[in-house]
Amino acid sequence: MSLVVFPFKSEPAELVLANLAMAAANPAIDEVWAVASEAGKVEHEVRAASRELSITHGKPIEVLVQQRIGKLRPAKGDGMNTALALAAEQGRDRVHFYDADITNFDSSWIDGAERAADRGFGVVRHRFPRASTDAMITWMVTRPALARLFPGTFLPRLDQPLGGEILLDLRAVESLAGSELVRNRSDWGIDTILTYSTSVMGLGLYEHHVRDGKRHALYGSLDELRDMLVECLDAACSLAGRPGPSADAWYGNDPPSPAPEDLKRTVAYDIDATKHLLGADWSPEETRLAERLPGDIGARLLESTNGSDSSFMDADLWYLIHGFLIENFTLGDPAWESLAFRLWLTRVLAYTTDQASAGFDAAMAYLEGTISEYEKMAGGSQPLRAARILSAAPASDDPPISRPVEPP
Ligand SMILES: Nc1nc2c(ncn2[C@@H]2O[C@H](COP(=O)(O)OP(=O)(O)O)[C@@H](O)[C@H]2O)c(=O)[nH]1
Ligand SMILES: [Mg+2]
Numbered sequence: 001m002s003l004v005v006f007p008f009k010s011e012p013a014e015l016v017l018a019n020l021a022m023a024a025a026n027p028a029i030d031e032v033w034a035v036a037s038e039a040g041k042v043e044h045e046v047r048a049a050s051r052e053l054s055i056t057h058g059k060p061i062e063v064l065v066q067q068r069i070g071k072l073r074p075a076k077g078d079g080m081n082t083a084l085a086l087a088a089e090q091g092r093d094r095v096h097f098y099d100a101d102i103t104n105f106d107s108s109w110i111d112g113a114e115r116a117a118d119r120g121f122g123v124v125r126h127r128f129p130r131a132s133t134d135a136m137i138t139w140m141v142t143r144p145a146l147a148r149l150f151p152g153t154f155l156p157r158l159d160q161p162l163g164g165e166i167l168l169d170l171r172a173v174e175s176l177a178g179s180e181l182v183r184n185r186s187d188w189g190i191d192t193i194l195t196y197s198t199s200v201m202g203l204g205l206y207e208h209h210v211r212d213g214k215r216h217a218l219y220g221s222l223d224e225l226r227d228m229l230v231e232c233l234d235a236a237c238s239l240a241g242r243p244g245p246s247a248d249a250w251y252g253n254d255p256p257s258p259a260p261e262d263l264k265r266t267v268a269y270d271i272d273a274t275k276h277l278l279g280a281d282w283s284p285e286e287t288r289l290a291e292r293l294p295g296d297i298g299a300r301l302l303e304s305t306n307g308s309d310s311s312f313m314d315a316d317l318w319y320l321i322h323g324f325l326i327e328n329f330t331l332g333d334p335a336w337e338s339l340a341f342r343l344w345l346t347r348v349l350a351y352t353t354d355q356a357s358a359g360f361d362a363a364m365a366y367l368e369g370t371i372s373e374y375e376k377m378a379g380g381s382q383p384l385r386a387a388r389i390l391s392a393a394p395a396s397d398d399p400p401i402s403r404p405v406e407p408p
Contacts, residue, residue: 001028001029001030001031002028002029002030002092002094002095002110003030003031003033003092003094003095004023004033004095004098004110005032005033005035005080005083005087005097005098006035006098006100007035007079007097007099007100008035008037008042008100008101009076009079011100011101012042013042013046013049016100017046017053019100020032020046020053020061021053021056021057023110024053024056024059024061025107026107026111028114029059029110030060031062032060032061033061033062033083034046034050034061035065035080035082036063036065036066037065037066037075037079038065038066039065047063050062050063064082064086066082067082067085068186069081069183070183070185071186072184072186072187072189073187073227073231075188075231076188076190077185077186077187077190077193080097080164080190081177081183081185083095083097084173084177085183087173088178091170093169094114094117094170095168095173096110096165096166099216101216102215103215103216104214104215108210109165109210112208112209112254113126113166116167116206116208116252117169119206121204121206121250122171122198122203123166123167123168123172123203123204123205123206124206124207124208125160125165125166125205125207126165126208127159127163127207127208127209127253128209128211128212128213129213129257129258129259129260129263130160130213130214130263131218131263131266131267132264132356132364133266133267133269133271134268135162135268136222136344136348137344138162139351139367139370139371140318140347140348141229141232141236142161142162142192142232142236143156144318144319144322144370144374145236145237146158147371147372147374147378148319148322148374148375148377148378149242149244149326150239150244153199153246153247154199154205154245154249155196155245156371156374156375158195158199159207159256161192161195162232165214166194171201172203175197176194176197176198179197181193181197181238182197187231188235189232190235191232192235192236192239193235193238196242199244199249200242200244202246203250204250204252205249205250205252206251208254209253209254209257211260212260213259213260218268218269219268219270220270220273221269221270221276221277222269222274226337229341230331230337230340231331233325233340233344234331236326237325237326237329259364264360264361271349271352274307274345275306275349277341277342277345278306278342278345278346279305279306280338283335285334286335286339288335289335289336289339290302292328297312297317300312301343307349310345310347310349310350311350311353312350313343313346313350314350314354315373318347318370319373319377321347325340325343351366355367
């Protein structure tokens, strides 16, 4: 039997409760936890209403407040690690994590992950279509880092390495709960670290596709993503030099499906408000750092104050800059954080203006193309010895899979 965990912070209590109820209603689930960032009003409301839900569904629904576990900013990582530690202690067979702000969560998420776990995969990741201007940290920071650091493995091919929707079996839970790398990562870097750590466990990893996409809170100006950007970048930097999954690691995925039409039209952030961010003042320390950037990029950045001239930051130049960041970025240093944020904004605006405007399908093909290119540049484009497993086939009749899986 399985446990479902929702970390939550500032979502409306009704949304968290609706998701708890959806999870509790699933026959595969025997317990549900919500892990609050802190005690307070929302936590209190969720706790009060969860008692009734628990009675309705005849299953325990627990509301926990996250513990201080890690070494970095206390945030989502502490929430997930709180649940991982307790789940390991209790020997939970399978643990699902879902973001609490999903507005279209339904039983197909849980069922899809359970099916893959029934077939022997120790780790299941959900993936889903996203707006072409969403996932800008994934596309510009995390996937390029995985391509650069682990070319030729399945890591760069993962659609959503920052996704918070995963299933872990007991072996994975125990291994993560015992990992210093994971426990220390208390901030937004947790998703990167979980993705990496689960990829090298040798337990098999499957990507389950959610056709309808994930509907959740989107953004105003990209300033809202500043902490997430610098923390995800730092987490990516921390993977340099570590061993990747083996070339014949057991990996499978559902084929992608066409994105829903409304998602193709969604603009995930406020472009005009974001352009203004490039006008932020430069400190003398940041100016000095910018002078270390390759070529004349520092000078161009200093001139670029309104986002209208960001096109110079194309995919090739970004590979260079991204490498510079992976080698040198220093979390907690205001000058580095400001410079990394400015560089990323410039890249995101360049892509938004020059590619995203060409329509969803072209934009997504372009983004995928950049990752393949980066992987090639890093020197590892050999085909994966992994199968494309069509889980569209009736799940209960799926044959057992022996490993390693040969390409079809
Ligand atoms: N327990 C806990 N949950 C958090 C914290 N920060 C974010 N979350 C949850 O993590 C999930 C993902 O956060 P969200 O802001 O939606 O990130 P995004 O989808 O990547 O933009 C949501 O369910 C948040 O409530 C935190 O400090 N503690
Ligand atoms: Mg969200």
